[in-house]
Amino acid sequence: MxxxxxxxxxxxxxxxxxxxxxxxxxxxxxxxxxxxxxxGELNITEGALYPALHKLEADGLLDVEVAKVDNRLRKYYKLTENGTKETVSRLAEMEEFLKTMQTIVNPKFV
Amino acid sequence: MxxxxxxxxxxxxxxxxxxxxxxxxxxxxxxxxxxxxxxGELNITEGALYPALHKLEADGLLDVEVAKVDNRLRKYYKLTENGTKETVSRLAEMEEFLKTMQTIVNPKFV
DNA sequence: ATATATACATAATTTCCTTATGTATAAAAC
DNA sequence: GTTTTATACATAAGGAAATTATGTATATAT
Incomplete structure (x- = not known):
């Protein structure tokens, strides 16, 4: 890293x-x-992950469902209908971003 | 955007x-x-650009040279020796990042 | 005469992440 | 059998890097 x-x-x-x-x-x-x-290249820290999940939930993109497995708490997240739509558009933006960055850092190969 | x-x-x-x-x-x-x-995909704002240039200069990666062209001020920046080295490593990190993000968002094509 | 383009700058605020810390259970290691 | 590591959540303090807003000044285009 x-x-x-x-x-x-x-x-x-x-x-x-x-x-x-x-x-x-x-x-x-x-x-x-x-x-x-x-x-191992990307390690998401808990301090980043949990606030992000809470934010996505608060924004109505995720639903949460609590479960108890092996006497331990788990919070299962899934996409809402709105979350599914938003994912499509976020992924399109990401692809655009990646393409653009390639153009900048490696203009010969794009 | x-x-x-x-x-x-x-x-x-x-x-x-x-x-x-x-x-x-x-x-x-x-x-x-x-x-x-x-x-037109990426528009660098002045509020981001100038502090970034000052930071790179303060970190010894850029040298600055002031010039007056058409009665207007210009600050020309160029890489220091250290800046040239650092650029190589930053670009390697960027390529690694782009590859990794491709793996995540588009696993079929990588 | 006014609006747009060129050219710099910074301050207030926001966003997103890191680092640190806390709670709790289960499994592995010594 | 006790300590460490892994699993599983959470949040608060702090920092880095951006956005947004504002300011100065000259040149060019409308």
Missing amino acids: GNQKLYKGSLQTIILKLLEENDKMYGYEITQRVKQLTK | GNQKLYKGSLQTIILKLLEENDKMYGYEITQRVKQLTK
């Missing part, structure tokens, strides 16, 4: 994308999935 | 990259070059 600050602003999109693929996930599971997906 | 917040954290790298290509540039020129390069 060392480039963690480049991820600033993309956490919500990452969460939405994972929930689009997985129907429902809980917080800790999200951090582990991201770590695995990125081969 | 609407995805401007995704650019959060990448402004310094963008500036360094442009200066790697252009030897010396002044602030306003950087905003115009970026607007043109990105077809």
Whole structure:
């Protein structure tokens, strides 16, 4: 790592994308999935994750459902109808952003 | 636009990259070059640009040289030796970041 | 004469993240 | 059997980097 600050602003999109693929996930599971997906390159901290989940819920993009597994608390999040729509548009913005950044940092290959 | 917040954290790298290509540039020129390069997708605001340039200078990555052109002030920035080294590493981090984000948002194509 | 473009700057505020800390249970290691 | 690590949530203090608003000044276009 060392480039963690480049991820600033993309956490919500990452969460939405994972929930689009997985129907429902809980917080800790999200951090582990991201770590695995990125081969350890991106580690979402709890101080970033939980406020982000609460924000997405407050904005009506996620629904939450509490469960008790192995005597431990889990909060399962899933996309609302609105969240599903918003995910599509956030992903389009992300693709646009990635393309644009490629154009800037590597103009020869784009 | 609407995805401007995704650019959060990448402004310094963008500036360094442009200066790697252009030897010396002044602030306003950087905003115009970026607007043109990105077809209007990214508009660097002055409130972001000037503090960023001052920070890079304070960190010893840029040298500044004041010039008067058409009776107007211009501050030309160029990479220091250290800035050139740092640019290489920042660009490597950016490429890594872009690759990782592609893996997350578009796993099928990477 | 007025609006737009060029060219710098900074202050107040907001956003998003890091770092630190806290609670609690389960499993693994020593 | 006790301590460490993993699982699972949460929030508060602080910092970095942006947005928004405002300011100065000259040149060009309408």
